[in-house]
Every structure is written in structure tokens, then in C-alpha cells.
Amino acid sequence: MRHNLSEINNIIKDRRTVYPEQFSDRQVHKEIITNIIQNATWAPTHGMTQPWQFKVFVNEGLQKLADFLGSFYKANVPSDIYKEMKFKKLSTRPLLAPAVIAVGMKRDPKKSIPEIEEIEAVACAIQNMYLTATAYGIGAFWASPKIIYNPKINDFFGLGEKDKLIGLIFLGYPKDEWPKGQRKPIDQCTEWVG
Numbered sequence: 754m755r756h757n758l759s760e761i762n763n764i765i766k767d768r769r770t771v772y773p774e775q776f777s778d779r780q781v782h783k784e785i786i787t788n789i790i791q792n793a794t795w796a797p798t799h800g801m802t803q804p805w806q807f808k809v810f811v812n813e814g815l816q817k818l819a820d821f822l823g824s825f826y827k828a829n830v831p832s833d834i835y836k837e838m839k840f841k842k843l844s845t846r847p848l849l850a851p852a853v854i855a856v857g858m859k860r861d862p863k864k865s866i867p868e869i870e871e872i873e874a875v876a877c878a879i880q881n882m883y884l885t886a887t888a889y890g891i892g893a894f895w896a897s898p899k900i901i902y903n904p905k906i907n908d909f910f911g912l913g914e915k916d917k918l919i920g921l922i923f924l925g926y927p928k929d930e931w932p933k934g935q936r937k938p939i940d941q942c943t944e945w946v947g
């Protein structure tokens with residue numbers, strides 16, 4: 754055994770989505786955010802393309818993000834599906850978090866790796882972020898409102914037209930108890946052969 758297995762089992766099982774409404778006012782220090790991003794970059798990456806890109810919103814950046822998401826929604830969502838509640842959520846939720854990290858997938862110009870694998874690599878990076886946050890006692894929320902997949906949103910996040918915004922990761926300390934989770938037993942999703 755090279756590592757403490759019970760520690761990693763505990764961290765994986767303890768990782769929970771904590772919603773911004775459940776965050777306390779406690780700040781998340783820059784060193785912690787840096788470590789979370791550092792660990793993200795140790796995710797597997799086919800062909801070593803390392804397709805992740807991070808944009809960190811803190812302090813007045815959170816207001817900029819909130820304003821942008823709200824105005825983008827208003828300007829780009831057709832009136833027949835526009836919902837005032839959705840607009841309100843997009844334009845206020847970032848203000849409930851001490852930090853939001855936008856995680857993007859940068860498409861390799863050579864397209865040497867199928868796009869799905871680049872997205873998978875970024876999803877692995879996000880799981881590393883989640884697990885690192887858990888170790889600090891910080892809750893995370895992977896938000897994927899539909900607008901993030903509209904390529905017109907890319908520019909604000911420093912992404913090009915071939916890139917994809919994969920998620921907005923909200924970070925914060927929970928103000929109440931750490932949430933409990935549950936999963937179905939693995940015999941419901943596993944088949945053994947041999």
C-alpha cells in the first residue's frame with residue numbers, strides 16, 4: 754500500500770455538493786484556491802494536451818460574473834423560454850460564494866484527441882477540485898446552466914470558439930452541517946465476468 758486507503762475512501766465518500774445558499778461568509782484563501790487548481794491539473798490527460806483552463810472570480814470579480822451571467826441570459830435566451838427566476842438566480846448566486854472558478858476545455862488546435870476525451874479530462878480535473886475542497890472542509894457546487902454551452906459565452910471566460918465552458922465551480926464553507934449523501938449499491942451497476 755502506498756497511501757492511506759481509508760483516508761481516500763473517506764474523502765471520496767464525504768465529497769458533497771454544497772449549494773451557494775448553504776455557504777457561510779467565511780472567505781476561501783488564495784493559497785487554498787491555488788492548491789485546488791494545482792490538484793486539478795494532475796488529472797489524467799490523453800496525449801498530455803492538458804486541456805483545462807481556469808478563470809477565478811473573487812471579490813469584485815463575483816459582481817462582474819453575476820452581472821455578466823444575468824445580462825447574457827437576458828440577451829441570448831428566446832423570450833418564449835425566458836424565466837425571470839432563472840435570470841435572478843444567475844445574476845445573484847455568484848454573490849453568495851467567496852469564489853467561483855470557471856473551468857473550460859481548450860481544444861487542441863491539432864485536434865489530436867477526440868473532443869469527448871478532452872471534456873472527460875476536464876471533468877476529472879473538476880473531481881480533483883471537489884476532492885481537494887472536501888479535504889479543506891470547503892463545499893463545492895458544479896453549476897452547468899444551459900447558457901454555458903452557448904459558444905457566444907466563451908469570450909468572457911477567455912475561451913475561443915472551438916473551446917467549451919464545462920462548469921462554474923462555486924466554493925464556500927458550509928454554514929451548517931456537512932450534507933449527507935447516498936448512492937445505490939454497486940451490484941446494481943456492476944457486472945463481473947470470470
Ligand SMILES: Cc1cc2nc3c(=O)[nH]c(=O)nc-3n(C[C@H](O)[C@H](O)[C@H](O)COP(=O)(O)O)c2cc1C
Nearest residue numbers: 768769770771894895896897898920932933934935
Ligand atoms: C456535469 C455536472 C453538472 C452539474 N450541474 C448541476 C447544476 O447545474 N445544478 C445543480 O443543482 N447541480 C449540478 N450538478 C451537481 C449534482 O446535482 C450533484 O452532484 C448530485 O445531486 C449528487 O450530489 P453530490 O454531489 O452531493 O453527491 C452537476 C453535476 C455534474 C457532474
